[in-house]
Amino acid sequence: MRHLRGTSRGVHAGRGPRPHRVPDSAAPGRVHRGGPPVSHCISVAHSFETAHRLPHLPGKCESLHGHSWWAEVTVTAPRLAAGMVVEFGPFKSALRRWIDDHLDHGVMLGPDDPLVGVLRQHGTKLYEVTGWPTVENVAAMLAEVAAEQLADIVRAPGSFVSSVVVRETAVNRAAWTAP
Numbered sequence: 001m002r003h004l005r006g007t008s009r010g011v012h013a014g015r016g017p018r019p020h021r022v023p024d025s026a027a028p029g030r031v032h033r034g035g036p037p038v039s040h041c042i043s044v045a046h047s048f049e050t051a052h053r054l055p056h057l058p059g060k061c062e063s064l065h066g067h068s069w070w071a072e073v074t075v076t077a078p079r080l081a082a083g084m085v086v087e088f089g090p091f092k093s094a095l096r097r098w099i100d101d102h103l104d105h106g107v108m109l110g111p112d113d114p115l116v117g118v119l120r121q122h123g124t125k126l127y128e129v130t131g132w133p134t135v136e137n138v139a140a141m142l143a144e145v146a147a148e149q150l151a152d153i154v155r156a157p158g159s160f161v162s163s164v165v166v167r168e169t170a171v172n173r174a175a176w177t178a179p
């Protein structure tokens with residue numbers, strides 16, 4: 001039993017990081033052979049049932065009404081760290097928790113909406129979206145939230161929230177993309 005299987009060649013012995021692997025973060029540029037540099041993206045999605053209204057727009061959106069919203073947040077990194085852009089678990093739970101706590105089964109209104117005071121008085125779960133709660137503004141708001149959460153999570157160097165897509169109905173959606 002002088003040679004345990006594999007250990008004499010430096011093959012992973014079951015403890016700690018695999019010694020034969022070069023950390024991805026050390027790989028320069030992640031370039032396709034002969035091609036341009038590439039980047040890596042991951043996306044997490046969540047849905048929420050939330051009311052809103054757009055009283056500044058004449059038409060049916062003036063009335064308080066609800067949608068089954070769906071949001072997808074994408075994070076991009078120029079190179080991977082430990083094979084990842086970001087660890088899915090913590091990022092997904094942080095994003096989903098925030099949406100569940102602040103939006104799900106609540107109401108999104110613009111700060112100037114006179115319903116804000118009334119609904120708060122009655123204990124309604126309410127989130128004020130800068131401007132008005134259009135699908136475009138909801139996407140921008142979620143981009144800000146996701147960026148704050150990403151800052152607290154282990155992630156690849158240079159990773160950032162690159163896009164947020166929000167759908168309010170099966171046929172209406174808006175995308176926010178990083179400038």
Ligand SMILES: [Zn+2]
Nearest residue numbers: 052061067168
């Ligand atoms: Zn609507």
